[in-house]
Amino acid sequence: VGNLASMSTNGSLTFISFFSFALQSFRRFGNTLSEYFHLLWFWHRALKIIGANFGTSVLSYFIFLKWLLTFNIFSFLINFSFIIIPQFVAAEPNNLSFTGLELLTGAGYFQQTVLYYGFYTNATIHKIENGPSYNMQLAYIFTVGLYFVICFFTLLFSMAKSFCKNFMDLQTYSGNASKILCTWDFNISNEKAVKLKQKNLSTQIKVQNAGAAMLVLPIVASLLNAFIPFFYSWLGCLERYQTPGYHVYVTIIRNIILKISIVGILCYYWVNVVAESESQCWETLVGQDIYRLVLVDFIFCLLGSFFGEFLRRIIGTTFCVSLGLPEFDIGRNVLDLIYAQTLTWIGILFSPLLPGIQFISFSIVFYVKKVSLMMNCQPPRKVWKTAQMTTSFMFLLFFPSFVGVLSVIGVTVWRLKPSEECGPFRGLSSMYAAVSEWIKTLENHTASKWVVWIYHNLITSVLFFFILSVLAFGKNCLRHSHSSLKTKNYKDLESVVLLQIIGILLNTRQQAHEGNIDLNLLVNFVFRIPILAGSRTGLASHQVSTNC
Amino acid sequence: MGNKQTIFTDEQLDAYQDCTFFTRKEILRLHGRYHEMAPNVVPMDYTKDPDVKLPMQLIINMPELKENPFKERIVESFSEDGEGSLSFNDFVDMFSVLSEMAPRELKAIYAFKIYDFNTDNFICKSDLEQTLNKLTREELTAEEITLVCEKVIEEADMDGDGKLGFADFENMISKAPDFLSTFHIRI
Numbered sequence: 001v002g003n004l005a006s007m008s009t010n011g012s013l014t015f016i017s018f019f020s021f022a023l024q025s026f027r028r029f030g031n032t033l034s035e036y037f038h039l040l041w042f043w044h045r046a047l048k049i050i051g052a053n054f055g056t057s058v059l060s061y062f063i064f065l066k067w068l069l070t071f072n073i074f075s076f077l078i079n080f081s082f083i084i085i086p087q088f089v090a091a092e093p094n095n096l097s098f099t100g101l102e103l104l105t106g107a108g109y110f111q112q113t114v115l116y117y118g119f120y121t122n123a124t125i126h127k128i129e130n131g132p133s134y135n136m137q138l139a140y141i142f143t144v145g146l147y148f149v150i151c152f153f154t155l156l157f158s159m160a161k162s163f164c165k166n167f168m169d170l171q172t173y174s175g176n177a178s179k180i181l182c183t184w185d186f187n188i189s190n191e192k193a194v195k196l197k198q199k200n201l202s203t204q205i206k207v208q209n210a211g212a213a214m215l216v217l218p219i220v221a222s223l224l225n226a227f228i229p230f231f232y233s234w235l236g237c238l239e240r241y242q243t244p245g246y247h248v249y250v251t252i253i254r255n256i257i258l259k260i261s262i263v264g265i266l267c268y269y270w271v272n273v274v275a276e277s278e279s280q281c282w283e284t285l286v287g288q289d290i291y292r293l294v295l296v297d298f299i300f301c302l303l304g305s306f307f308g309e310f311l312r313r314i315i316g317t318t319f320c321v322s323l324g325l326p327e328f329d330i331g332r333n334v335l336d337l338i339y340a341q342t343l344t345w346i347g348i349l350f351s352p353l354l355p356g357i358q359f360i361s362f363s364i365v366f367y368v369k370k371v372s373l374m375m376n377c378q379p380p381r382k383v384w385k386t387a388q389m390t391t392s393f394m395f396l397l398f399f400p401s402f403v404g405v406l407s408v409i410g411v412t413v414w415r416l417k418p419s420e421e422c423g424p425f426r427g428l429s430s431m432y433a434a435v436s437e438w439i440k441t442l443e444n445h446t447a448s449k450w451v452v453w454i455y456h457n458l459i460t461s462v463l464f465f466f467i468l469s470v471l472a473f474g475k476n477c478l479r480h481s482h483s484s485l486k487t488k489n490y491k492d493l494e495s496v497v498l499l500q501i502i503g504i505l506l507n508t509r510q511q512a513h514e515g516n517i518d519l520n521l522l523v524n525f526v527f528r529i530p531i532l533a534g535s536r537t538g539l540a541s542h543q544v545s546t547n548c
Numbered sequence: 549m550g551n552k553q554t555i556f557t558d559e560q561l562d563a564y565q566d567c568t569f570f571t572r573k574e575i576l577r578l579h580g581r582y583h584e585m586a587p588n589v590v591p592m593d594y595t596k597d598p599d600v601k602l603p604m605q606l607i608i609n610m611p612e613l614k615e616n617p618f619k620e621r622i623v624e625s626f627s628e629d630g631e632g633s634l635s636f637n638d639f640v641d642m643f644s645v646l647s648e649m650a651p652r653e654l655k656a657i658y659a660f661k662i663y664d665f666n667t668d669n670f671i672c673k674s675d676l677e678q679t680l681n682k683l684t685r686e687e688l689t690a691e692e693i694t695l696v697c698e699k700v701i702e703e704a705d706m707d708g709d710g711k712l713g714f715a716d717f718e719n720m721i722s723k724a725p726d727f728l729s730t731f732h733i734r735i
Binding site: 024027028044047048051052056060165166176177178180181182183184185186187188189190191194195198199201202205206385386387388 | 562566611612613615617618646659663671676680683684685687688692700720721724725726727728730731733734
């Protein structure tokens with residue numbers, strides 16, 4: 001490995017200088033491109049106003065919402081280009097009449113439109129004689145599949161980055177030093193918000209100096225029955241000023257369990273009852289259910305703003321002045337977003353237009369929440385560990401939410417029988433059969449043997465995906481972690497580390513192929529990555545040119 | 549690419565793009581903000597690199613800085629002459645470091661400068677006392693201030709010299725994950 005490392009060093013240095021030149025040109029190109037997106041200016045202004053008046057913690061909700069918006073617009077764009085437009089070309093006329101009620105129920109006129117799975121043809125579309133044809137079955141399953149793969153890796157990368165920036169190598173002490181020197185929010189430029197924060201800080205310091213422990217949460221009494229285990233495990237590692245934070249955690253956990261139960265029961269119902277029923281087009285029925293759920297959730301979100309913020313402000317300023325202005329409930333709102341996004345992800349397979357609808361609904365929610373925030377809420381008084389909470393929410397988005405969606409979609413695509421009379425997969429034994437049959441036809445052509453090889457050795461290889469995910473997570477984590485070791489020749493270390501990882505990967509693959517897969521080998525591989533990470537420096541990845 | 553601006557040459561804009569975390573459009577917008585603070589003093593034509601500096605009084609009245617307790621120290625840390633007057637380059641530098649794309653190490657350097665009131669390259673007890681006063685609007689008594697400052701030095705001073713050097717400060721920053729998002733001004 002030593003020789004290999006030195007050989008690779010020279011090669012990697014020239015590679016890296018070329019790479020940094022490429023990076024610089026790419027950055028300039030990206031900047032020029034972004035200037036043409038005037039919309040970005042709208043987000044920038046909105047986020048600036050929110051941050052200036054309410055601080056970074058509340059801002060993190062709106063940034064999370066904006067992030068979810070990009071998932072939806074991307075899904076809408078690829079669905080539109082690859083599934084919806086071809087379907088428009090091959091569409092059958094819609095005989096049903098439109099009454100206004102369909103907007104609420106999603107049934108009726110909408111059943112014969114591109115909104116639902118049932119309308120899509122299973123034919124190969126030929127518009128031009130002897131011209132290229134378009135296989136709708138493959139297009140449908142590959143578009144949805146590709147979208148989920150991209151989502152998976154995007155979430156994985158973001159989680160790795162966020163986790164390693166905010167959790168690794170931290171014994172977060174919220175001691176005085178950190179409070180005084182690291183937590184002043186420079187974003188806030190509203191006079192009242194600044195005064196409020198200053199008052200909070202001086203109160204905290206006074207209370208701390210007076211020795212008050214403040215360990216008893218008023219709300220613990222009512223949650224004691226359900227959450228004794230959680231409470232005791234946290235009591236063990238309580239830090240002095242963080243007690244309001246644990247009240248937030250407990251509430252969030254309760255909400256999460258509630259929402260997981262709801263989605264879980266719904267999915268069970270759809271997969272086991274609706275799919276097995278003899279109805280004409282069960283996928284469209286499921287799609288309609290999800291459409292209604294999304295719509296009702298959107299309405300409840302707006303109502304929640306109305307009651308939770310607007311009415312609460314009226315009560316707090318006129319009838320019961322001791323209550324005061326409400327605070328923006330970041331935890332509950334973010335969980336609502338995650339729930340809505342989970343529903344959308346489940347619904348993509350059954351209703352390709354759903355991400356577009358969700359994009360519009362999220363945009364309206366952004367606007368309504370922003371207006372409600374400005375009109376009704378006061379800046380937060382509680383301490384909210386923004387970076388760590390954002391990481392936790394990202395994990396929540398990945399773990400119960402995205403992984404759950406993948407399992408439901410997996411069961412639907414691999415196990416359930418598509419309905420006989422509608423949709424792009426009619427008549428097949430499962431949706432996945434479209435792909436396996438296509439591979440079988442490819443096997444007969446020698447020119448496409450490489451596609452078949454990729455399919456059998458990589459795509460169906462679970463091991464490959466596991467290793468790829470761990471690699472992606474580890475590599476992205478390396479880029480963003482903060483090791484206090486700084487070595488001058490970190491660029492050499494990076495290439496050595498990469499070579500070692502590739503070597504381990506190839507070795508593992510070889511062993512697995514020979515049937516020698518050893519659990520020890522795998523575990524060894526998995527744990528070597530953090531050790532390799534520890535030897536790498538924490539210098540930031542931004543390349544600054546030398547003539548500055 | 550079709551831009552008709554005559555404020556900067558293309559080479560200047562490219563140089564700004566490479567040396568800061570801003571795009572061309574943002575740099576032009578920053579110039580607009582710089583210009584509107586003193587329209588009679590700041591020229592619209594920067595192609596000849598004019599030597600124009602705005603005094604601190606004008607800069608700290610910007611809405612982004614007006615309510616910040618550390619506004620004077622921020623402006624002083626980025627001014628070349630140390631007195632608080634900023635040329636356009638200093639102005640862009642300041643908002644570049646305070647933007648969300650600046651890396652943690654860079655922000656730590658300037659945060660240290662800002663909290664170092666007597667510019668002796670150490671955050672000593674008097675610096676901490678001044679910081680604390682600004683953070684609490686002078687609502688604490690002298691004993692409370694002394695007590696907190698002593699606790700801070702106890703917690704963060706690694707080399708035992710009674711004051712915080714840059715290494716101590718950086719070590720503390722690395723344990724505060726919110727630092728990156730709070731040490732940020734959106735312009």
